[in-house]
Amino acid sequence: MSKYSITEFVRQTEQKDRGQGFFELETPRLLEVNLKLNDFVWAKTGSMISYLGKIKFEREGILEHGIGKTFKKALTGEGISLMKAKGRGKLYLADQGKKVTILHLQNEAIFVNGNDLLAFEPSIKWDIKLMKRVGGMLAGGIFNVRCEGTGMIAITTHYEPLTLKVIPGFPIITDPNATVAWSGNLQPTLQTDISLKTFIGRGSGESIQMKFEGDGFVVLQPFEEIRGKREHS
Structure with missing residues:
Protein backbone atom coordinates (compact mmCIF):
# COMPACT_ATOMS: atom_id res chain seq x y z
CA MET A 1 0.00 0.00 0.00
CA SER A 2 1.30 3.43 -0.94
CA LYS A 3 2.12 5.71 2.00
CA TYR A 4 0.22 8.42 0.12
CA SER A 5 -2.97 6.42 -0.41
CA ILE A 6 -6.31 7.61 0.90
CA GLU A 24 -8.13 14.69 25.85
CA LEU A 25 -5.67 16.08 23.34
CA GLU A 26 -6.83 14.56 20.08
CA THR A 27 -4.03 16.48 18.34
CA PRO A 28 -1.73 19.21 19.67
CA ARG A 29 -4.22 21.79 18.34
CA LEU A 30 -7.53 20.05 18.95
CA LEU A 31 -9.25 19.30 22.25
CA GLU A 32 -11.64 16.37 22.70
CA VAL A 33 -14.17 16.64 25.54
CA LYS A 56 -26.95 20.70 23.18
CA PHE A 57 -25.31 24.10 23.03
CA GLU A 58 -26.52 27.08 24.99
CA ARG A 59 -25.23 30.60 24.83
CA GLU A 60 -24.04 31.94 28.14
CA GLY A 61 -27.02 33.49 29.93
CA ILE A 62 -26.94 37.16 30.86
CA LEU A 63 -26.83 36.32 34.56
CA GLU A 64 -25.40 32.81 34.20
CA HIS A 65 -22.35 33.54 36.33
CA GLY A 66 -23.79 36.21 38.59
CA ILE A 67 -24.59 39.86 38.14
CA GLY A 68 -21.09 40.91 39.20
CA LYS A 69 -19.39 39.19 36.25
CA THR A 70 -22.09 40.50 33.91
CA PHE A 71 -21.31 44.09 34.86
CA LYS A 72 -17.56 43.48 34.55
CA LYS A 73 -17.93 42.05 31.07
CA ALA A 74 -20.16 44.93 30.00
CA LEU A 75 -17.75 47.47 31.47
CA THR A 76 -14.54 45.99 30.14
CA GLY A 77 -15.65 44.47 26.86
CA GLU A 78 -13.46 41.53 27.81
CA GLY A 79 -13.62 38.80 25.17
CA ILE A 80 -14.82 35.97 27.39
CA SER A 81 -17.90 34.86 25.52
CA LEU A 82 -18.83 31.37 26.72
CA MET A 83 -21.14 28.60 25.62
CA LYS A 84 -22.37 25.61 27.60
CA ALA A 85 -22.19 22.21 25.92
CA LYS A 86 -24.33 19.59 27.68
CA GLY A 87 -25.28 16.01 26.91
CA ARG A 88 -23.51 12.81 26.00
CA GLY A 89 -20.89 12.32 23.33
CA LYS A 90 -17.57 13.65 22.06
CA LEU A 91 -17.02 17.35 21.52
CA TYR A 92 -14.12 18.74 19.52
CA LEU A 93 -12.84 22.25 20.22
CA ALA A 94 -10.19 24.38 18.53
CA ASP A 95 -9.26 28.05 18.23
CA GLN A 96 -7.62 29.30 15.04
CA GLY A 97 -5.19 26.39 14.99
CA LYS A 98 -3.54 27.47 18.25
CA LYS A 99 -1.73 24.88 20.35
CA VAL A 100 -3.88 23.46 23.17
CA THR A 101 -2.54 22.76 26.66
CA ILE A 102 -4.55 20.95 29.36
CA LEU A 103 -3.95 21.93 32.98
CA HIS A 104 -5.38 19.98 35.92
CA LEU A 105 -5.82 22.38 38.83
CA GLN A 106 -5.74 20.75 42.25
CA ASN A 107 -7.12 23.37 44.61
CA GLU A 108 -4.92 25.86 42.76
CA ALA A 109 -5.36 29.15 40.95
CA ILE A 110 -4.02 30.52 37.67
CA PHE A 111 -4.55 33.72 35.72
CA VAL A 112 -5.24 33.37 31.97
CA ASN A 113 -5.60 35.95 29.22
CA GLY A 114 -9.33 35.77 28.42
CA ASN A 115 -8.75 35.18 24.71
CA ASP A 116 -6.56 32.17 25.50
CA LEU A 117 -9.05 30.31 27.71
CA LEU A 118 -10.56 27.55 25.53
CA ALA A 119 -12.60 25.44 27.99
CA PHE A 120 -12.96 24.51 31.64
CA GLU A 121 -14.86 22.10 33.85
CA PRO A 122 -17.89 23.43 35.77
CA SER A 123 -16.07 22.77 39.06
CA ILE A 124 -13.68 25.64 38.27
CA LYS A 125 -14.54 29.02 39.73
CA TRP A 126 -13.58 32.02 37.65
CA ASP A 127 -13.62 35.80 37.83
CA ILE A 128 -12.47 38.73 35.71
CA LYS A 129 -9.59 40.69 37.23
CA LEU A 130 -8.24 44.12 36.29
CA MET A 131 -4.53 44.87 36.47
CA LYS A 132 -3.69 48.24 37.94
CA ARG A 133 -2.72 50.63 35.20
CA VAL A 134 -0.03 53.29 35.31
CA GLY A 135 -1.45 56.76 34.76
CA GLY A 136 -3.20 56.97 31.39
CA MET A 137 -1.08 54.45 29.51
CA LEU A 138 -4.09 52.25 28.84
CA ALA A 139 -7.67 53.36 28.47
CA GLY A 140 -8.98 50.53 30.60
CA GLY A 141 -6.02 48.57 31.89
CA ILE A 142 -5.52 44.87 31.20
CA PHE A 143 -8.16 42.29 32.13
CA ASN A 144 -7.54 38.60 32.72
CA VAL A 145 -9.47 35.61 34.07
CA ARG A 146 -8.62 34.02 37.41
CA CYS A 147 -9.45 30.30 37.41
CA GLU A 148 -9.48 28.54 40.76
CA GLY A 149 -10.42 25.19 42.27
CA THR A 150 -10.05 21.54 41.33
CA GLY A 151 -10.64 20.47 37.76
CA MET A 152 -9.30 20.84 34.26
CA ILE A 153 -8.91 23.89 32.07
CA ALA A 154 -7.63 24.13 28.50
CA ILE A 155 -5.61 27.11 27.34
CA THR A 156 -4.29 27.99 23.89
CA THR A 157 -1.07 29.51 22.61
CA HIS A 158 0.28 30.54 19.24
CA TYR A 159 3.03 27.97 18.73
CA GLU A 160 4.95 26.41 21.63
CA PRO A 161 4.57 27.99 25.09
CA LEU A 162 7.54 28.95 27.25
CA THR A 163 7.25 28.98 31.06
CA LEU A 164 9.61 31.16 33.09
CA LYS A 165 10.06 30.71 36.83
CA VAL A 166 9.71 33.87 38.92
CA ILE A 167 12.18 33.93 41.81
CA PRO A 168 12.14 36.42 44.71
CA GLY A 169 14.58 39.24 44.02
CA PHE A 170 14.71 38.54 40.28
CA PRO A 171 11.68 40.17 38.57
CA ILE A 172 10.62 39.10 35.08
CA ILE A 173 9.45 41.66 32.51
CA THR A 174 7.13 40.57 29.68
CA ASP A 175 5.20 41.98 26.75
CA PRO A 176 1.47 41.84 27.67
CA ASN A 177 0.60 40.69 24.15
CA ALA A 178 2.86 37.64 24.48
CA THR A 179 1.82 36.82 28.06
CA VAL A 180 -0.69 33.95 28.23
CA ALA A 181 -0.95 32.97 31.91
CA TRP A 182 0.70 33.16 35.32
CA SER A 183 0.41 31.53 38.73
CA GLY A 184 -2.46 32.68 40.91
CA ASN A 185 -0.25 34.00 43.71
CA LEU A 186 1.48 36.60 41.53
CA GLN A 187 0.24 40.18 41.24
CA PRO A 188 1.98 41.74 38.24
CA THR A 189 2.16 45.48 37.69
CA LEU A 190 2.30 47.51 34.50
CA GLN A 191 5.19 49.77 33.63
CA THR A 192 6.57 51.62 30.61
CA ASP A 193 10.03 51.77 29.12
CA ILE A 194 10.25 54.95 27.06
CA SER A 195 13.72 53.99 25.85
CA LEU A 196 12.20 51.15 23.83
CA LYS A 197 9.75 53.30 21.89
CA THR A 198 12.18 53.65 18.98
CA PHE A 199 12.25 49.88 18.52
CA ILE A 200 8.59 49.02 19.11
CA GLY A 201 6.88 51.05 16.43
CA ARG A 202 3.49 50.97 18.18
CA GLY A 203 0.99 53.77 17.86
CA SER A 204 1.21 54.66 21.54
CA GLY A 205 4.89 55.52 21.31
CA GLU A 206 5.45 53.66 24.58
CA SER A 207 6.49 50.15 25.48
CA ILE A 208 3.97 48.78 27.98
CA GLN A 209 5.35 45.92 30.01
CA MET A 210 4.21 43.53 32.73
CA ILE A 226 -3.00 42.16 20.20
CA ARG A 227 -5.74 42.23 22.81
CA GLY A 228 -9.15 43.02 21.43
CA LYS A 229 -8.20 41.81 17.92
CA ARG A 230 -8.20 38.37 16.41
CA GLU A 231 -4.85 37.26 15.06
CA HIS A 232 -3.93 34.20 13.02
CA SER A 233 -0.83 32.05 13.33
Whole structure:
Protein backbone atom coordinates (compact mmCIF):
# COMPACT_ATOMS: atom_id res chain seq x y z
CA MET A 1 0.00 0.00 0.00
CA SER A 2 1.30 3.43 -0.94
CA LYS A 3 2.12 5.71 2.00
CA TYR A 4 0.22 8.42 0.12
CA SER A 5 -2.97 6.42 -0.41
CA ILE A 6 -6.31 7.61 0.90
CA THR A 7 -6.50 4.56 3.15
CA GLU A 8 -3.16 5.43 4.73
CA PHE A 9 -4.14 9.08 5.11
CA VAL A 10 -7.35 8.11 6.92
CA ARG A 11 -5.45 5.68 9.15
CA GLN A 12 -2.94 8.32 10.20
CA THR A 13 -5.42 11.14 10.79
CA GLU A 14 -8.50 9.36 12.13
CA GLN A 15 -9.82 9.97 15.64
CA LYS A 16 -8.23 7.78 18.30
CA ASP A 17 -9.43 7.08 21.84
CA ARG A 18 -6.51 7.63 24.18
CA GLY A 19 -8.41 7.10 27.41
CA GLN A 20 -7.15 10.33 28.97
CA GLY A 21 -10.45 11.25 30.60
CA PHE A 22 -12.82 14.21 30.40
CA PHE A 23 -10.32 16.35 28.47
CA GLU A 24 -8.13 14.69 25.85
CA LEU A 25 -5.67 16.08 23.34
CA GLU A 26 -6.83 14.56 20.08
CA THR A 27 -4.03 16.48 18.34
CA PRO A 28 -1.73 19.21 19.67
CA ARG A 29 -4.22 21.79 18.34
CA LEU A 30 -7.53 20.05 18.95
CA LEU A 31 -9.25 19.30 22.25
CA GLU A 32 -11.64 16.37 22.70
CA VAL A 33 -14.17 16.64 25.54
CA ASN A 34 -15.76 13.34 26.58
CA LEU A 35 -19.23 14.09 27.89
CA LYS A 36 -21.17 11.45 29.76
CA LEU A 37 -24.90 11.61 30.42
CA ASN A 38 -25.85 15.11 31.64
CA ASP A 39 -22.22 16.28 31.80
CA PHE A 40 -21.50 19.81 30.66
CA VAL A 41 -18.50 21.98 29.95
CA TRP A 42 -17.90 25.69 29.48
CA ALA A 43 -16.15 26.50 26.20
CA LYS A 44 -15.17 29.57 24.26
CA THR A 45 -18.00 30.60 21.96
CA GLY A 46 -17.29 29.56 18.37
CA SER A 47 -14.67 26.96 19.29
CA MET A 48 -16.77 23.88 18.37
CA ILE A 49 -15.59 22.23 15.15
CA SER A 50 -17.48 18.91 15.48
CA TYR A 51 -19.32 16.63 17.86
CA LEU A 52 -20.63 13.07 18.07
CA GLY A 53 -23.66 12.04 20.08
CA LYS A 54 -26.44 14.13 21.60
CA ILE A 55 -25.03 17.47 22.75
CA LYS A 56 -26.95 20.70 23.18
CA PHE A 57 -25.31 24.10 23.03
CA GLU A 58 -26.52 27.08 24.99
CA ARG A 59 -25.23 30.60 24.83
CA GLU A 60 -24.04 31.94 28.14
CA GLY A 61 -27.02 33.49 29.93
CA ILE A 62 -26.94 37.16 30.86
CA LEU A 63 -26.83 36.32 34.56
CA GLU A 64 -25.40 32.81 34.20
CA HIS A 65 -22.35 33.54 36.33
CA GLY A 66 -23.79 36.21 38.59
CA ILE A 67 -24.59 39.86 38.14
CA GLY A 68 -21.09 40.91 39.20
CA LYS A 69 -19.39 39.19 36.25
CA THR A 70 -22.09 40.50 33.91
CA PHE A 71 -21.31 44.09 34.86
CA LYS A 72 -17.56 43.48 34.55
CA LYS A 73 -17.93 42.05 31.07
CA ALA A 74 -20.16 44.93 30.00
CA LEU A 75 -17.75 47.47 31.47
CA THR A 76 -14.54 45.99 30.14
CA GLY A 77 -15.65 44.47 26.86
CA GLU A 78 -13.46 41.53 27.81
CA GLY A 79 -13.62 38.80 25.17
CA ILE A 80 -14.82 35.97 27.39
CA SER A 81 -17.90 34.86 25.52
CA LEU A 82 -18.83 31.37 26.72
CA MET A 83 -21.14 28.60 25.62
CA LYS A 84 -22.37 25.61 27.60
CA ALA A 85 -22.19 22.21 25.92
CA LYS A 86 -24.33 19.59 27.68
CA GLY A 87 -25.28 16.01 26.91
CA ARG A 88 -23.51 12.81 26.00
CA GLY A 89 -20.89 12.32 23.33
CA LYS A 90 -17.57 13.65 22.06
CA LEU A 91 -17.02 17.35 21.52
CA TYR A 92 -14.12 18.74 19.52
CA LEU A 93 -12.84 22.25 20.22
CA ALA A 94 -10.19 24.38 18.53
CA ASP A 95 -9.26 28.05 18.23
CA GLN A 96 -7.62 29.30 15.04
CA GLY A 97 -5.19 26.39 14.99
CA LYS A 98 -3.54 27.47 18.25
CA LYS A 99 -1.73 24.88 20.35
CA VAL A 100 -3.88 23.46 23.17
CA THR A 101 -2.54 22.76 26.66
CA ILE A 102 -4.55 20.95 29.36
CA LEU A 103 -3.95 21.93 32.98
CA HIS A 104 -5.38 19.98 35.92
CA LEU A 105 -5.82 22.38 38.83
CA GLN A 106 -5.74 20.75 42.25
CA ASN A 107 -7.12 23.37 44.61
CA GLU A 108 -4.92 25.86 42.76
CA ALA A 109 -5.36 29.15 40.95
CA ILE A 110 -4.02 30.52 37.67
CA PHE A 111 -4.55 33.72 35.72
CA VAL A 112 -5.24 33.37 31.97
CA ASN A 113 -5.60 35.95 29.22
CA GLY A 114 -9.33 35.77 28.42
CA ASN A 115 -8.75 35.18 24.71
CA ASP A 116 -6.56 32.17 25.50
CA LEU A 117 -9.05 30.31 27.71
CA LEU A 118 -10.56 27.55 25.53
CA ALA A 119 -12.60 25.44 27.99
CA PHE A 120 -12.96 24.51 31.64
CA GLU A 121 -14.86 22.10 33.85
CA PRO A 122 -17.89 23.43 35.77
CA SER A 123 -16.07 22.77 39.06
CA ILE A 124 -13.68 25.64 38.27
CA LYS A 125 -14.54 29.02 39.73
CA TRP A 126 -13.58 32.02 37.65
CA ASP A 127 -13.62 35.80 37.83
CA ILE A 128 -12.47 38.73 35.71
CA LYS A 129 -9.59 40.69 37.23
CA LEU A 130 -8.24 44.12 36.29
CA MET A 131 -4.53 44.87 36.47
CA LYS A 132 -3.69 48.24 37.94
CA ARG A 133 -2.72 50.63 35.20
CA VAL A 134 -0.03 53.29 35.31
CA GLY A 135 -1.45 56.76 34.76
CA GLY A 136 -3.20 56.97 31.39
CA MET A 137 -1.08 54.45 29.51
CA LEU A 138 -4.09 52.25 28.84
CA ALA A 139 -7.67 53.36 28.47
CA GLY A 140 -8.98 50.53 30.60
CA GLY A 141 -6.02 48.57 31.89
CA ILE A 142 -5.52 44.87 31.20
CA PHE A 143 -8.16 42.29 32.13
CA ASN A 144 -7.54 38.60 32.72
CA VAL A 145 -9.47 35.61 34.07
CA ARG A 146 -8.62 34.02 37.41
CA CYS A 147 -9.45 30.30 37.41
CA GLU A 148 -9.48 28.54 40.76
CA GLY A 149 -10.42 25.19 42.27
CA THR A 150 -10.05 21.54 41.33
CA GLY A 151 -10.64 20.47 37.76
CA MET A 152 -9.30 20.84 34.26
CA ILE A 153 -8.91 23.89 32.07
CA ALA A 154 -7.63 24.13 28.50
CA ILE A 155 -5.61 27.11 27.34
CA THR A 156 -4.29 27.99 23.89
CA THR A 157 -1.07 29.51 22.61
CA HIS A 158 0.28 30.54 19.24
CA TYR A 159 3.03 27.97 18.73
CA GLU A 160 4.95 26.41 21.63
CA PRO A 161 4.57 27.99 25.09
CA LEU A 162 7.54 28.95 27.25
CA THR A 163 7.25 28.98 31.06
CA LEU A 164 9.61 31.16 33.09
CA LYS A 165 10.06 30.71 36.83
CA VAL A 166 9.71 33.87 38.92
CA ILE A 167 12.18 33.93 41.81
CA PRO A 168 12.14 36.42 44.71
CA GLY A 169 14.58 39.24 44.02
CA PHE A 170 14.71 38.54 40.28
CA PRO A 171 11.68 40.17 38.57
CA ILE A 172 10.62 39.10 35.08
CA ILE A 173 9.45 41.66 32.51
CA THR A 174 7.13 40.57 29.68
CA ASP A 175 5.20 41.98 26.75
CA PRO A 176 1.47 41.84 27.67
CA ASN A 177 0.60 40.69 24.15
CA ALA A 178 2.86 37.64 24.48
CA THR A 179 1.82 36.82 28.06
CA VAL A 180 -0.69 33.95 28.23
CA ALA A 181 -0.95 32.97 31.91
CA TRP A 182 0.70 33.16 35.32
CA SER A 183 0.41 31.53 38.73
CA GLY A 184 -2.46 32.68 40.91
CA ASN A 185 -0.25 34.00 43.71
CA LEU A 186 1.48 36.60 41.53
CA GLN A 187 0.24 40.18 41.24
CA PRO A 188 1.98 41.74 38.24
CA THR A 189 2.16 45.48 37.69
CA LEU A 190 2.30 47.51 34.50
CA GLN A 191 5.19 49.77 33.63
CA THR A 192 6.57 51.62 30.61
CA ASP A 193 10.03 51.77 29.12
CA ILE A 194 10.25 54.95 27.06
CA SER A 195 13.72 53.99 25.85
CA LEU A 196 12.20 51.15 23.83
CA LYS A 197 9.75 53.30 21.89
CA THR A 198 12.18 53.65 18.98
CA PHE A 199 12.25 49.88 18.52
CA ILE A 200 8.59 49.02 19.11
CA GLY A 201 6.88 51.05 16.43
CA ARG A 202 3.49 50.97 18.18
CA GLY A 203 0.99 53.77 17.86
CA SER A 204 1.21 54.66 21.54
CA GLY A 205 4.89 55.52 21.31
CA GLU A 206 5.45 53.66 24.58
CA SER A 207 6.49 50.15 25.48
CA ILE A 208 3.97 48.78 27.98
CA GLN A 209 5.35 45.92 30.01
CA MET A 210 4.21 43.53 32.73
CA LYS A 211 6.48 43.14 35.74
CA PHE A 212 6.29 39.93 37.78
CA GLU A 213 7.84 39.73 41.23
CA GLY A 214 7.66 37.02 43.89
CA ASP A 215 7.61 33.24 43.66
CA GLY A 216 5.71 31.62 40.78
CA PHE A 217 5.72 31.24 37.01
CA VAL A 218 4.72 33.05 33.80
CA VAL A 219 3.60 31.39 30.53
CA LEU A 220 4.58 33.13 27.29
CA GLN A 221 4.00 32.53 23.60
CA PRO A 222 6.34 33.49 20.71
CA PHE A 223 3.66 35.69 19.19
CA GLU A 224 2.16 39.09 19.97
CA GLU A 225 -1.60 38.65 20.19
CA ILE A 226 -3.00 42.16 20.20
CA ARG A 227 -5.74 42.23 22.81
CA GLY A 228 -9.15 43.02 21.43
CA LYS A 229 -8.20 41.81 17.92
CA ARG A 230 -8.20 38.37 16.41
CA GLU A 231 -4.85 37.26 15.06
CA HIS A 232 -3.93 34.20 13.02
CA SER A 233 -0.83 32.05 13.33
